[in-house]
Amino acid sequence: MKFICLTLLIISGIADSLSEKYEVVGPADPVFAVAGEDVILPCSVKPNISVVDMRVEWFRPGLKDSQLVHLYENHEDRNTEQIQSYRGRTKLNHQELQRGNASLKLSSVQVSDEGLYKGFIQSKSRSDDATVNVSVEAAGRPPVITVDGFDHSGGLHLQCESEGWNPEPDLEWLDSRHTEGFSVKHTITLHHSDKIHCRVKLRHHMLETLIISSSNMFHSWRTSVIVIVVLSVIAGILIAVFAHKNRGKILVFLLFYIFYVNKAV
Known part of the structure; x- marks a missing residue:
């Protein structure tokens, strides 16, 4: 009887060991997202074993402060240490975890979401991760x-x-x-x-x-130039004539002005 129990335990241990041999895979190409819309960051395990009992963590590598985007552990989401800008915008489908799908849904995409993400999956005896490169498109204001x-x-x-x-x-x-x-x-x-x-x-x-x-824009430009030139010529002629006829008056005015200024000082 003891032999049978021992055999069953060994077989169970071997089965558990085999069940935890998995590989985390992500997309080979960048994931394109549109600002304001939702996007799925693909991540799964091969073979398609359940990851319900495992730790699933999404994070942004290379950030100086908090890197956590989403954390699933002990059968629940734990996002108390989540990056502030991701609050309320991330979701894991718990039913899909049973099929080995740990893809993350990111809602209301922002330009700041662009960059590298890592999907990390950890069991009792093994861990692996996959990298997802997210590229965000944003349509600007009308030109x-x-x-x-x-x-x-x-x-x-x-x-x-x-x-x-x-x-x-x-x-x-x-x-x-x-x-x-x-x-x-x-x-x-x-x-x-x-x-x-x-x-x-x-x-x-x-x-x-x-x-x-319109042609009026070009005509107005040429007309403006011609008018300015003509007015400048006329003004120059009038000033010259006035100065020639009133040289004496201008001289008296200047002397009076200089005398008045000196007296005021």
Whole structure:
């Protein structure tokens, strides 16, 4: 009888030892997330054994302060030491733990969530982890086109600006035919009227702004220059004539002014 009990204990120990031979696996490629939406950070064990009785910990390696993103231990979530910015945004599916799935759901993704994560699973006799690289996309504000003056040839400078993107997007200028009529720069110069589009693209996101440069803008610039030149010439002539005819009066006025200032001092 003792022999039978001993045999059963040995077999049970061998079975437990075999059941704890597992490997933690994660995604080979980065996980892309969109700011404001939810994302799943994949993590599981192979073979698909239950991890309900194990310790499951998600953390951010390399952070100076607290690294804890989510902790499951002794059949419950324990997030008292969790990073403040992750409070209320992480979740483990306890039913999926029975199938070896320890993937973490991260809600309301923020740009600051971008980076490396580790899913750590520990049993009584073994531990392993997998790394997940999260890349966060954020669509910025609609682009704003402003007129930045004229150059010496009469060309119109346009500046396009859009903020709040992650990562850095592509910016391109399009003319009324929606073709790439200009170099991809933040500032362009126009020499004729047209409908100009500033388009900012980032993978699946695109924002676009339209500005219509009418011929009146160019005519007004040329007219302003001509008017200024003509008025300057007329003013110069009038000043010269006035000074020539009133040289004596101007001299008397200056002497009187100097005498008055000295007396006041």
